[in-house]
Amino acid sequence: MKEENQNFFQKVYEVAKLIPYGRVTSYGAIAKYLGAARSARMVGWAMNASHNMEDVPAHRVVNKKGLLTGKHHFDGTNLMQQLLENEGVEVIENQIQNLDALFWDPFLELEIDL
DNA sequence: AGATTGACGTGTG
């Protein structure tokens, strides 16, 4: 049975859309949740594709250091940072502050639902 | 088909 066995990209979109307001997560966390912990890069690639498919809050997805590595892919230069700041996330020099409190882990919030 | 790149992560020094 392959029911909801969506593509890797589709899963990434789902998790990304589940990220609550004012929260952020990392590519690795999503990748791990999808069962591809060693494919964090693929999450980024999926995001790149999502940018041309649906409105996925990619600005809420950063690397584990809380660094806005993908801001360069957004329209403009500091659009990603502005979006985060607009949600109450403090961002300095492309790096999220208080990441420990803002970090959103699908495993913790979604309590895993395999 | 082989080499390179990429929105990452982890390990080592």
Next chain:
DNA sequence: CCACACGCCAATC
């Protein structure tokens, strides 16, 4: 904490 190297897997050249 920072610098460098390796692994991962798909897309692109």
